[in-house]
Amino acid sequence: MLPPRGEGAAGDRAIQQALETAWPADLRAGDERWLLTAGRALLRADATGVGRGQWPEVFPGSGRGLAPAFSAARFRVQAAIARRDGRPDRAVVHLVWAGTDRGGAHSDGRITDLYFTRTSQEGVPVWVPQPRT
Template sequence: MPSASAIGTPSGTGTASEVPPSGAPAAADGPAADARIEAEFVANHPGDLSAQDAAQVRELAVRVWTAETTGEGREQFPSYFPPAGTPLRPYTQVRMQAFSAHTAEGRVIVQLLWAGADPSGAYQDRRPGMLAVTRTATGWEPVR
């Protein structure tokens, strides 16, 4: 499975029915399980973008999701992230595990699973996320 810098991921939540069950044997989670987690996720959430568009959206989604969860790189998306008001309590150890993107209502909806430690330090795999992107004259951009 590629690193978070090589794949894209978004912001938001999914429902419990969208997430593979966790808490199974030790090999069910962690980086070694990422390829299997992604295969299961994609089978249940097929995308409809061309391979080229999916690769571009994935790369953008990873950057946006990383900025969303860690605070790093938010300045790259000034129209997506409001000016800082309250101090950010970032997630750490963020890693993208699975990605799927499909078109809906004139934009692309990105669904993902990611892993990371929340601000209290609790680490969890298979966290659901969602974000939307749209194609502009200059490429893909995240939208709220």
């Protein structure tokens, strides 16, 4: 059972458990950890502007003064899972998050899916974020 909207951080554990129950793990533990870390950082960069330089392939020209949509201080990932996306070389990071926008409106339970493809760079397999469309 999911917590009511507006529950705050107290409801995050229930959301995480609901995601894990609904979508059983299917990635190697190391891949899942990497994807979760990357997915959280990528979402934070997208929503708050913090760390966009780490993702030049996703945020080309991000130094041009694009104002972030959400306050970095009032942003949190409530829950996240990483799972295969149909093929072994594709994954999706499913994130549920909360944030306060520039106008001061706060909302939780926002959902974002970020997609990654596994490729090889210099013989080393790496997960590469796919541009959002």
